[in-house]
Amino acid sequence: MKKFLKLTSVFAFIVLIVFVLIRIPPIQDRIAPLAMVALLSPADLPEEDSLSALVCGSASPLGATDRAQTCIMVRAGDEIYIVDIGDGANRNLGRWRIPMNKVQAVLLTHLHSDHISDLADLHLATWIPNRKSQLKVYGPQGVEFVTRGFEEAYQSDYFFRNEHHGDEVAPLHSVGFEPITIDLMNQSLLKKMD
Incomplete structure (x- = not known):
């Protein structure tokens, strides 16, 4: 005893x-x-030379207690792309141990809140694992306005994290977004796709 x-x-x-x-x-x-x-160790995902998609959110705009809002993760080889990032979707990606340092860009299909509300959390989750440049965000007209709004809202947070953790963990050279407008009315874009 x-x-x-x-x-x-x-x-x-x-x-x-x-x-x-x-x-x-x-x-x-x-x-x-x-x-x-x-x-951030790799999740149990398909082979690196495959193309796969994973629904990481499918709840309605009014939300659901058991599901995240709209999000699809596309993995193409060693690269990951996120299509929409609604509320709770980033939490699912983290829970599933998706390697966030592999996220190349985000595509916003439209700018409703249930398709963009986790963009700030996704930004943080991809920035801290040492993203090399700003997070590319493709979207319709207005994507610049949305990303600028997130940057303004989180500007102090970026500096506080950098001040606390330094450039090794939270480098300022790669913070923020690179918005890229997709103009679906641009006929030259459609011709290139033919």
């Missing part, structure tokens, strides 16, 4: 020490990159 009490006491002491240590900012700064690498 004494041995059991002694082992329990040692275990409780170790748990207490770990609990205290992980609350110290310099230790958090050392642990965070390791945790991100562990969490």
